[in-house]
Amino acid sequence: MKNGSETMETEEDLLTLLHIKLYHPQQSCKGLYSLLPLGTRSRHSADDPLRLGRDAQACTYCLADPRVSRKQLALSAYRTPQSPEILFSVQNLSQRGRLSVNGSSLGHLEKMDLPDKALIRFGEYEVLIVREPGEAKASFEVDLEVLPVSPSRETCSSEPGRAPVMDTAWLGKTGPQETDETLICYS
Amino acid sequence: MELFHWRTMETEEDLLTLLHIKLYHPQQSCKGLYSLLPLGTRSRHSADDPLRLGRDAQACTYCLADPRVSRKQLALSAYRTPQSPEILFSVQNLSQRGRLSVNGSSLGHLEKMDLPDKALIRFGEYEVLIVREPGEAKASFEVDLEVLPVSPSRETCTSEPGRAPVMDTGSANHNTAGLREESPQETDETVIYHS
Numbered sequence: 157m158k159n160g161s162e163t164m165e166t167e168e169d170l171l172t173l174l175h176i177k178l179y180h181p182q183q184s185c186k187g188l189y190s191l192l193p194l195g196t197r198s199r200h201s202a203d204d205p206l207r208l209g210r211d212a213q214a215c216t217y218c219l220a221d222p223r224v225s226r227k228q229l230a231l232s233a234y235r236t237p238q239s240p241e242i243l244f245s246v247q248n249l250s251q252r253g254r255l256s257v258n259g260s261s262l263g264h265l266e267k268m269d270l271p272d273k274a275l276i277r278f279g280e281y282e283v284l285i286v287r288e289p290g291e292a293k294a295s296f297e298v299d300l301e302v303l304p305v306s307p308s309r310e311t312c313s314s315e316p317g318r319a320p321v322m323d324t325a326w327l328g329k330t331g332p333q334e335t336d337e338t339l340i341c342y343s
Numbered sequence: 344m345e346l347f348h349w350r351t352m353e354t355e356e357d358l359l360t361l362l363h364i365k366l367y368h369p370q371q372s373c374k375g376l377y378s379l380l381p382l383g384t385r386s387r388h389s390a391d392d393p394l395r396l397g398r399d400a401q402a403c404t405y406c407l408a409d410p411r412v413s414r415k416q417l418a419l420s421a422y423r424t425p426q427s428p429e430i431l432f433s434v435q436n437l438s439q440r441g442r443l444s445v446n447g448s449s450l451g452h453l454e455k456m457d458l459p460d461k462a463l464i465r466f467g468e469y470e471v472l473i474v475r476e477p478g479e480a481k482a483s484f485e486v487d488l489e490v491l492p493v494s495p496s497r498e499t500c501t502s503e504p505g506r507a508p509v510m511d512t513g514s515a516n517h518n519t520a521g522l523r524e525e526s527p528q529e530t531d532e533t534v535i536y537h538s
Contacts, residue, residue, distance in 0.1 A: 202453055203415050203437040205393065227391050232420070234435060235453040242453070247422060249391040251482060264482075265390055265423040265430070294439060294452075 170290035171199070171297045172242040174231070176217075177284040179303040189302060191218040197299050202233040202242055206298070208283075209249065217300070223279055225250035231270065231285075233296060241289050242296050244270040253278055275307060282307055358478035359387070359485045360430040362419070364405075365472040367491040377490060379406040385487050390421040390430055394486070396471075397437065405488070411467055413438035419458065419473075421484060429477050430484050432458040441466055463495060470495055 180188055191212060200206060200216070207215040211226040219228070227249040233242050247267035248255035255262040256277040262268060276283040284307045290296070368376055379400060388394060388404070399414040400406040407416070415437040421430050435455035436443035443450040444465040450456060464471040472495045478484070 203418070203435075230391070233453060234455050235451065237451065237454060247391075263423070263425065265421060266425060267422045 169293065171293060171295060172233075172290040173197075173288040173297045173299065174244070175284075175286040175288065175299045175301070177286075177301045177303045177307065179282040179284070179306050180221075181280055181306070183302060186221070188219055188221050190220045192300055194300055194302060197297055199295050199297050201295050203294070205230040205232040205247075207231075207249070219281075224281075225252055228278055229255055229276065232267075240291065242293075244287065246270045246274070246276065248278075250278065277308075357481065359481060359483060360421075360478040361385075361476040361485045361487065362432070363472075363474040363476065363487045363489070365474075365489045365491045365495065367470040367472070367494050368409075369468055369494070371490060374409070376407055376409050378408045380488055382488055382490060385485055387483050387485050389483050391482070393418040393420040393435075395419075395437070407469075412469075413440055416466055417443055417464070420455075428479065430481075432475065434458045434462070434464065436466075438466065465496075 178189065178192075180186075183189065206217070207227055207230045208217045208219065209215040209226050209228040210219060210221060210224040212218040214227055230247045230249055231244050232247065233244055235242060245267050246255070246257055246262075246269075248262040248264055251264050255266075256275075257268060258271055258274055260268060270285065270287070272287045274285045276285060282303075284303065366377065366380075368374075371377065394405070395403040395415055395418045396405045396407065397403040397414050397416040398407055398409060398412040402415055418435045418437055419432050420435065421432055423430060433455050434443070434445055434450075434457075436450040436452055439452050443454075444463075445456055446459055446462055448456060458473065458475070460475045462473045464473060470491075472491065
């Protein structure tokens with residue numbers, strides 16, 4: 157399934173893909189995501205950081221939420237000499253609050269390498285980012301989605317057909333053994 | 344102290360981090376390579392935006408009017424660590440065509456490294472000497488942009504009295520990689536140019 161969903165430059169070259177999934181407890185009643193291209197896949201140049209924040213001019217992805225910082229965080233692509241892969245670092249651009257990345261806390265302008273599966277938190281937002289490696293090129297792709305439930309709760313999103321890596325196995329919780337099962341949602 | 348006159352202060356005690364960027368290219372006198380650069384000025388930049396150098400004026404903070412330069416040649420990105428309030432920088436090679444040399448280390452496309460406080464960056468025939476003067480960490484930093492009359496990596500050195508002392512060959516005595524020249528002892532001396 158992976159092969160069918162990725163843009164290919166040649167028959168063998170797949171672009172690195174970032175799955176970005178958002179959750180906010182009030183996402184159903186506020187138009188937080190009204191400025192986001194949800195459910196789409198977009199391509200980005202690797203030499204430009206991806207910015208998330210309230211400022212539509214300055215950010216790649218804009219959250220329509222006055223409590224979000226104008227520039228909240230940046231994801232920057234890079235490579236190491238050891239590997240052709242495109243990797244990412246995440247930087248807290250907010251002067252107001254800290255950014256949590258898999259439990260590590262970043263202050264203003266602090267950065268760290270983005271783990272291949274990263275749960276980023278700021279305010280009440282939870283942003284789950286999963287990196288699918290591809291051939292290193294000058295660009296990568298981004299999938300943007302909304303999660304119906306919090307990724308850090310005991311329950312998990314039950315969306316059969318999504319990338320299996322999204323299931324609770326990663327969050328260390330006891331989950332169903334079959335990834336295609338529809339789960340009962342505990343609210 | 345002379346340094347104070349060069350530094351913008353937000354409050355009486357707060358000085359912004361300052362990057363001295365000095366350029367050299369062997370044909371800089373006969374080609375308008377720097378025609379799009381704000382030479383001899385000091386500008387302020389937000390720390391949450393990378394500084395880009397390249398041929399593309401739209402995409403870059405500093406644009407070189409040289410068709411041989413990549414559209415986006417390199418980026419300088421500010422960051423902080425938990426251990427210190429200082430603003431530090433990393434440098435990344437944005438060019439798909441060539442490698443970037445930073446104090447002798449070679450970076451391929453999209454590779455990056457922490458920028459040393461005194462860094463000699465080379466690409467093509469360009470030599471870009473960058474010296475970071477720490478200041479109070481804020482949301483911004485400043486940049487001085489200048490041209491060097493002679494190559495910073497040659498035996499002779501720039502002789503510009505009144506500039507920040509850190510720029511003088513004293514730095515060569517500290518084993519700064521890439522600056523291999525023999526240096527005069529008095530920093531204010533006019534140096535005889537050996538061609």
